[in-house]
Amino acid sequence: MAGQVKPIPVPVILAAANGDEDALAAVVAHYQNYIRALATRPLKDEYGNTYLYVDEDMRLRLETKLIHSIVTSFKVLSA
């Protein structure tokens, strides 16, 4: 899915891990499509039709969780 997308530059990764706002925004933007895909849920209406919709609640929770985890627990492992 994210195969063809350009990877995030290393300085941005390190800045994000240190809590830099712009860097975190860039990371969130980078994963936005993936997040939306994860937050997409089927919705049935009263006639039995199924729609796909992005659960905004879930999308925001995923974003928050991502930011939180990057800041609190991402560590670069040495080779």
Add this chain to the structure above:
Amino acid sequence: MKDSNEQRIQNQFGAFCVKVLKNEARCIQREYARRREQEKPLDDLTASELEQTATWDKYFMDEHVFEVQGLPVVVTGDLLAEAIAQLPEGKRDVILLSYFLGMSDREISERLNVVRQTISKRRLVTLKELREYLMKEGFEWPDK
């Protein structure tokens, strides 16, 4: 060499982010499933279930109004009102004036043109009568 190191960090970061998002998504899905299992929309409730959630206002339903010397006195409680209603008028007036309007024996005596001691005596006798009446009618004393 620098390139591979850079790529390693990028890979680590990518894997980390995907793992975090996937786990959180699974967690949220599970939460939704749990909620679906335990919660029920209001529309799906049967009439009797819906009734359990209702409350009714009971204002004024057990209030009884007596009149003493032209003054309205409100008594709350069916049994108590009945007990007071069966008293003769003179005794009833004393009880209502002293306990429901908060007058002192002297004030009552002035109002009814009787000696104060008469009021006091009448009050005590009436209280006893009331007590007997209530006991007979099966009144339950509240637990202390």
